[in-house]
Amino acid sequence: xxxxxxxxIRRIGGRIGAEILGVDLSADLDPAVVTEINSALLEHxxxxxxxxxxxxxxxxxxxxxxxxxxxxxxTVPSVDGQPNIxxxxxxxxxxxxxxxxxVTFVRTPPKVSTLRGIVIPPYGGNTLIANAxxxxxxxxxxxxxxxxxxxxxxxxxxxxxxxxxxxAAEHRRRFVSRKYRTAHxxxxxxxxxxxxxxxxxxxxxxxxxxxxxxxxxxxxxxxAYVTRPENVVRVAWAPGDLVVFDNRVTQHYAPDDYxxxxxxxxxxxxxxxxxxxxxxxxxxxxxxxxxxxxxxxxSQ
Numbered sequence: 001x002x003x004x005x006x007x008x009i010r011r012i013g014g015r016i017g018a019e020i021l022g023v024d025l026s027a028d029l030d031p032a033v034v035t036e037i038n039s040a041l042l043e044h045x046x047x048x049x050x051x052x053x054x055x056x057x058x059x060x061x062x063x064x065x066x067x068x069x070x071x072x073x074x075t076v077p078s079v080d081g082q083p084n085i086x087x088x089x090x091x092x093x094x095x096x097x098x099x100x101x102x103v104t105f106v107r108t109p110p111k112v113s114t115l116r117g118i119v120i121p122p123y124g125g126n127t128l129i130a131n132a133x134x135x136x137x138x139x140x141x142x143x144x145x146x147x148x149x150x151x152x153x154x155x156x157x158x159x160x161x162x163x164x165x166x167x168a169a170e171h172r173r174r175f176v177s178r179k180y181r182t183a184h185x186x187x188x189x190x191x192x193x194x195x196x197x198x199x200x201x202x203x204x205x206x207x208x209x210x211x212x213x214x215x216x217x218x219x220x221x222x223x224a225y226v227t228r229p230e231n232v233v234r235v236a237w238a239p240g241d242l243v244v245f246d247n248r249v250t251q252h253y254a255p256d257d258y259x260x261x262x263x264x265x266x267x268x269x270x271x272x273x274x275x276x277x278x279x280x281x282x283x284x285x286x287x288x289x290x291x292x293x294x295x296x297x298x299s300q
Contacts, residue, residue: 003036011044016131016250017233018044025049025242026058034065041066041112042193046129046233046245052116053240056082056266059116062242063268066112070269074106074294075156075178079266088115090125090256090263097256099130099227100202102247102269105156105180106291107283110247111272115265117237124258127235127243130251132197135225136187147222148196148278150186152204152215153286155179181287183208185277186222190249197249198226199275226251237265248272271295 001009007022018040023033041047054062056079063069072078072086079085103109115127139147157176186207188199200223207215225231235243245252247269272295275283 003040005030005033005036007033007036009040009044012048013233015134015231016045016129017048017235018046019048019050021050023049025052025062026054029062029065038066041244041246045131045133045250046235046243048235049242049244051238051240052242054116054242056085059114059242059266059268060084063112063114063270066244067270070103070110070271071294072267074103074180074291075176076174084268086267086269088254088263088265088267090121090254090258090261097254098202099223099251099253101132101199101251102267103294104154104184104199104201104203105182106288106294107182107285108272108274108291108295110269112270113245113247114268114270115243116268117239117241117243117265119262119264120237120239121258121261121263123261124255125237125261125263126255126257127237128232128253128255129235129243129245130226130253131231131249132199132226132251133190133195133249134231135198135222135228136196138225138228138231139222143221144187147198148187150218151183151208151277152186152200152219153181153183153206153208154201154203155181155205155287156203157181179288180291181285182283183286184275184283185281187278188248188275189278191273191276195249196278198222199248200226201251227253248275 010019069084071083079087102113157179
């Protein structure tokens with residue numbers, strides 16, 4: 001598909017994902033191009049820009065086209081001298097090999113996440129991205145009706161796998177140095193499109209009003225719809241690639257399948273709003289604070 005402003009959108013998955021061809025993200029983008037890229041993101045949920053060869057400044061500038069930036073992370077340190085950039089460094093033993101939506105343990109998770117490939121292993125190290133809106137539509141009607149009423153508590157403090165290295169153990173200590181627990185609707189209404197999507201993932205650890213066993217069972221059933229193969233696109237990285245995904249209606253997963261090879265991405269996230277459920281109720285803090293040091297003030 002060729003857009004009115006001249007760049008091409010090539011779908012790479014039946015339900016999620018598109019490559020954007022003919023856009024140089026290191027250049028100043030015309031507002032009409034930005035509008036069409038945002039429309040493509042809302043439609044395809046995840047966009048891939050190949051062989052861009054950007055630096056940190058370029059990535060920051062591009063991400064800011066979607067809104068005000070967050071700092072790198074609520075608890076984990078940023079890249080030195082770059083408070084808005086989080087290093088995603090597999091060599092440190094820090095590998096997010098579970099399905100999740102970024103930073104859902106705070107009240108205002110990011111709107112958009114951007115990832116830039118810097119050091120890519122010769123094999124493995126892909127990123128899987130899933131369409132949580134398609135997952136919701138796949139639910140049988142009785143299960144949809146139940147999900148519409150459910151709330152999940154998301155937290156950064158749960159039973160992680162035992163760290164394999166001291167660097168990984170230190171990362172774990174930093175990650176939980178400030179504890180957050182936030183109740184979000186299991187079904188989130190997208191603020192721009194009105195689409196309903198399952199808003200769960202790895203940080204969702206329990207359901208309000210249910211015990212631990214029932215929570216695990218129900219979350220497992222719902223999560224299985226998100227990760228059905230037809231709802232997932234696999235991004236095979238090359239150095240210089242940039243991926244953008246809508247954090248309000250996707251989950252992602254980085255399989256730990258590249259041994260001891262180095263892998264480094266830089267992540268920049270765009271501040272989001274407070275999630276809204278089907279009944280119009282807003283997410284609420286259960287433990288911790290509003291993460292004001294992380295979320296853009298105008299988005300709280």
